[in-house]
Amino acid sequence: MNGSEIFNAQLWMTALSSATPLALAALGGTFSERTGVVNIAMEGMMLTGAFVAVLASATLHSAFLGLAAAILSGMLMAVLFAWGTIRYKADQVVVGMAINVLAAGLTGYLLNAIYGFTGTPPDTPRLPDVTIPGLAQMPGIGAVLGRADLLVYVMLLLVPLSHYFLFRTPLGLRMRAVGEHPQAADTAGIDVNRLRFLGVLISGALSGMAGAYISIGVLNAFNVNMTNGRGYIALAAMIFGNWKPVGAFLAAALFGLANALAINLQGLEGWHVSKDFVLMIPYALTILALAGIVRRTTPPAADGIPYEPGH
Amino acid sequence: MDVVLELKGITKRFPGVVANDRVDLDLRRGEIHAVLGENGAGKSTIMKIVSGLYSPDEGTILLEGRPVRFAGPREAITAGIGMVHQHFMLIPVMTVAENIVLGREPARGLALDVRRAREDVRQLSARYGLEIDPDRLVGELSVGLQQRVEILKAFYRGANILILDEPTAMLTPQEARELFRIMRELARSGVSIFFISHKLDEVMEVADRVSVMRQGRRVATLPAAETSPEQLAELMVGRSVLLRVERGEHRPGEPVLAVEGLGRAARGGRAALADISFEVRAGEIFGLAGVEGNGQQELVEVLAGLLKPDRGTVRLGGVDVTGRSPRQLFEMGVAYIPPDRQAEGLVLDLTVAENLALKDYYRAPLARRGLIDVKRLAERARALVVEYDVRPANPAAVARTLSGGNQQKVILGREVSSSPRLLIAAQPTRGLDVGAIEFVHRRLLALRDSGAAVLLSSLELDEILSLADRIGVMYKGRLVAVLDADEATRERVGLLMTGATAAAPAGAGTAAAGAGAEEVRRP
Ligand SMILES: Nc1ncnc2c1ncn2[C@@H]1O[C@H](COP(=O)(O)OP(=O)(O)OP(=O)(O)O)[C@@H](O)[C@H]1O
Numbered sequence: 035m036n037g038s039e040i041f042n043a044q045l046w047m048t049a050l051s052s053a054t055p056l057a058l059a060a061l062g063g064t065f066s067e068r069t070g071v072v073n074i075a076m077e078g079m080m081l082t083g084a085f086v087a088v089l090a091s092a093t094l095h096s097a098f099l100g101l102a103a104a105i106l107s108g109m110l111m112a113v114l115f116a117w118g119t120i121r122y123k124a125d126q127v128v129v130g131m132a133i134n135v136l137a138a139g140l141t142g143y144l145l146n147a148i149y150g151f152t153g154t155p156p157d158t159p160r161l162p163d164v165t166i167p168g169l170a171q172m173p174g175i176g177a178v179l180g181r182a183d184l185l186v187y188v189m190l191l192l193v194p195l196s197h198y199f200l201f202r203t204p205l206g207l208r209m210r211a212v213g214e215h216p217q218a219a220d221t222a223g224i225d226v227n228r229l230r231f232l233g234v235l236i237s238g239a240l241s242g243m244a245g246a247y248i249s250i251g252v253l254n255a256f257n258v259n260m261t262n263g264r265g266y267i268a269l270a271a272m273i274f275g276n277w278k279p280v281g282a283f284l285a286a287a288l289f290g291l292a293n294a295l296a297i298n299l300q301g302l303e304g305w306h307v308s309k310d311f312v313l314m315i316p317y318a319l320t321i322l323a324l325a326g327i328v329r330r331t332t333p334p335a336a337d338g339i340p341y342e343p344g345h
Numbered sequence: 346m347d348v349v350l351e352l353k354g355i356t357k358r359f360p361g362v363v364a365n366d367r368v369d370l371d372l373r374r375g376e377i378h379a380v381l382g383e384n385g386a387g388k389s390t391i392m393k394i395v396s397g398l399y400s401p402d403e404g405t406i407l408l409e410g411r412p413v414r415f416a417g418p419r420e421a422i423t424a425g426i427g428m429v430h431q432h433f434m435l436i437p438v439m440t441v442a443e444n445i446v447l448g449r450e451p452a453r454g455l456a457l458d459v460r461r462a463r464e465d466v467r468q469l470s471a472r473y474g475l476e477i478d479p480d481r482l483v484g485e486l487s488v489g490l491q492q493r494v495e496i497l498k499a500f501y502r503g504a505n506i507l508i509l510d511e512p513t514a515m516l517t518p519q520e521a522r523e524l525f526r527i528m529r530e531l532a533r534s535g536v537s538i539f540f541i542s543h544k545l546d547e548v549m550e551v552a553d554r555v556s557v558m559r560q561g562r563r564v565a566t567l568p569a570a571e572t573s574p575e576q577l578a579e580l581m582v583g584r585s586v587l588l589r590v591e592r593g594e595h596r597p598g599e600p601v602l603a604v605e606g607l608g609r610a611a612r613g614g615r616a617a618l619a620d621i622s623f624e625v626r627a628g629e630i631f632g633l634a635g636v637e638g639n640g641q642q643e644l645v646e647v648l649a650g651l652l653k654p655d656r657g658t659v660r661l662g663g664v665d666v667t668g669r670s671p672r673q674l675f676e677m678g679v680a681y682i683p684p685d686r687q688a689e690g691l692v693l694d695l696t697v698a699e700n701l702a703l704k705d706y707y708r709a710p711l712a713r714r715g716l717i718d719v720k721r722l723a724e725r726a727r728a729l730v731v732e733y734d735v736r737p738a739n740p741a742a743v744a745r746t747l748s749g750g751n752q753q754k755v756i757l758g759r760e761v762s763s764s765p766r767l768l769i770a771a772q773p774t775r776g777l778d779v780g781a782i783e784f785v786h787r788r789l790l791a792l793r794d795s796g797a798a799v800l801l802s803s804l805e806l807d808e809i810l811s812l813a814d815r816i817g818v819m820y821k822g823r824l825v826a827v828l829d830a831d832e833a834t835r836e837r838v839g840l841l842m843t844g845a846t847a848a849a850p851a852g853a854g855t856a857a858a859g860a861g862a863e864e865v866r867r868p
């Protein structure tokens with residue numbers, strides 16, 4: 035392969051595939067943060083989802099049940115997170131980190147306890163690829179978008195749906211109000227903590243789904259710390275996307291493209307750069323996004339602040 | 346007249362204070378019932394109880410004769426009680442319509458019915474004579490219009506009891522007059538209104554009955570027609586109050602502040618300044634009058650080092666200080682009372698003692714070898730809370746828990762006690778009770794008499810007229826006139842504030858006369 039061939043269909047497919055879990059989690063994070071809860075726990079929710087997806091898929095011999103279980107497990111972690119941050123108003127970042135450490139420990143332990151040295155079963159069912167009739171036959175775009183994992187399409191559908199939900203429905207308006215000015219929402223008769231709980235729960239479900247994509251979408255296996263910081267990159271994508279679903283998707287797509295480029299560059303002839311360096315690119319981009327560009331974005335005014343009525 | 350709402354023996358305690366002490370209060374249908382009282386008397390607290398934000402420790406609330414208990418604001422709203430808070434409950438990044446319908450949105454299928462929302466708001470506006478554009482972002486509206494949104498919010502929820510907590514504190518006199526017109530109209534249509542205010546003349550003008558609170562208790566309820574400002578002031582404070590302080594002879598000294606050719610383009614939502622020149626001398630109060638938004642605040646912030654001018658110079662005692670930082674200016678003897686005590690004047694989650702030390706915590710005597718001398722800081726704070734009559738006189742209290750007036754006294758204590766050469770005071774009595782206003786006015790005059798220069802920017806024309814030795818009038822970013830106190834009448838200054846220069850007789854001490862009617866250059 036040489037330089038001019040880097041931008042081939044394979045690259046775009048890899049980009050889309052890398053972007054999918056990031057976009058799913060980032061969409062979820064948008065819901066959480068729009069209601070005022072900084073969700074750094076997406077990494078842990080995703081990791082849990084990835085493990086539970088394999089566990090359920092292998093045990094029940096159904097990738098769909100695996101997916102459902104992953105979503106539920108993400109929501110379970112979300113309940114735990116919400117309980118600490120909303121019910122007991124603990125610091126959101128601290129509880130989030132605790133969830134991440136818990137998820138890493140728990141999945142690592144269970145992996146070993148259940149599957150031992152051999153790893154997850156090789157016959158674990160994978161989520162199916164879907165072919166879009168018509169689109170698949172189109173030249174160019176067909177190769178990238180015509181056939182992909184089910185969750186890729188789910189993600190692509192969720193982007194406009196999330197936008198519609200947040201910006202066009204009464205519930206979306208209320209959720210945003212809660213994240214901007216909880217007192218105002220409260221005095222308008224809105225149950226602030228219930229909507230924050232809902233936001234966190236949606237985030238847990240989508241993070242769990244993102245985890246399932248990593249373990250039984252792309253592959254059909256789980257290994258230790260499989261998400262590898264993608265939860266944080268999703269957080270960056272959400273911020274980069276200015277707390278908007280479409281923005282979060284575009285940012286996730288950018289990160290996905292960076293990742294795909296990194297992978298493709300490794301195969302480039304006459305390119306003698308350490309593989310580790312190349313693989314670092316998406317993460318470096320994350321830091322740049324957070325440090326350089328973040329200042330031009332505007333978070334919800336009450337993001338990260340627990341709500342105490344009566345002030 | 347029948348009673349809509351009756352409070353019986355309401356008591357509310359906060360740690361260390363009894364905010365409401367067995368308060369009885371009733372509201373009749375279609376009346377405007379003013380509630381007066383010193384800062385910290387418990388007015389906001391009792392209203393927060395009525396609107397469901399706090400629950401009372403003791404006592405009962407009767408609504409239309411039936412006892413009610415509100416678990417939260419939601420239930421109070423459902424019962425028809427709407428409150429416009431002292432600090433607005435609006436979401437600046439959302440539109441007027443979104444703010445109003447929030448919580449009770451019209452829907453079409455799954456979607457928010459934006460057109461209906463807009464239409465509902467238009468109808469409400471028309472019905473109550475509260476004109477507003479439903480599609481504007483609330484953050485772009487003037488304070489007066491934001492208040493309108495708050496009132497419409499209450500009516501959208503079917504309120505027939507309206508509570509207005511210091512609604513005029515942030516309004517211009519014109520906006521306040523408009524609000525009174527609206528209030529009277531509402532009362533005529535059967536809405537019952539609780540109206541909290543510190544301004545006695547307003548209360549006399551608009552209220553049917555007046556209740557006075559002191560230290561958590563209701564001490565009197567009188568028909569407005571049978572009382573006088575003097576009597577009300579005395580009931581509030583428990584002693585007779587001078588509603589207008591005496592100002593000694595004007596003996597100006599050397600110029601302390603000299604501003605020349607100051608200009609700044611309009612940007613970032615801030616008004617423009619154009620070609621401003623004036624002096625403030627030692628031993629005088631220079632009043633800055635103007636309708637809100639004509640550049641007074643921008644001028645004040647340039648002088649306080651918070652905004653950078655595009656051109657012109659600022660001299661302090663002859664030294665060019667243009668563009669210096671607030672800290673540098675403080676060290677040269679400039680003190681600044683900002684107009685918004687909660688946003689700029691205080692760190693609300695710090696204690697009173699810490700807030701009192703915000704300007705000089707880093708240097709002797711408060712700091713030694715890079716460490717803060719906590720004992721000294723507490724000692725000085727103890728002295729200051731007594732001297733400036735902060736209540737409760739507890740330096741360890743968190744600033745947030747203080748009533749508005751007492752928060753202002755903390756700022757005043759911090760700034761005035763630094764013995765400044767120049768004090769810049771922006772809206773120093775906003776939201777203060779008559780006793781506290783008298784206190785602030787005395788302090789400003791004492792500072793002036795001790796030889797300091799005072800620049801007083803105020804939207805209260807009466808305040809300027811009673812305190813200032815010289816008065817500068819701002820209009821569209823220009824200083825259109827500078828008058829001596831004895832030639833400044835209410836009418837004349839009022840007219841200059843609206844840009845009418847013809848009213849000023851020729852040669853009567855006006856600076857830059859004729860400039861007022863001109864459009865401000867916007868480079
Ligand atoms: N949340 C709170 N926690 C502790 N103390 C409080 C709280 N809210 C009010 N207080 C105290 O209760 C008393 C009454 O306060 P309140 O705000 O009702 O006074 P106010 O009459 O509205 O004063 P102002 O005219 O300055 O607004 C004050 O001493 C105040 O410090």
Ligand SMILES: [Mg+2]
Binds near residue numbers: 390748749
């Ligand atoms: Mg109050």
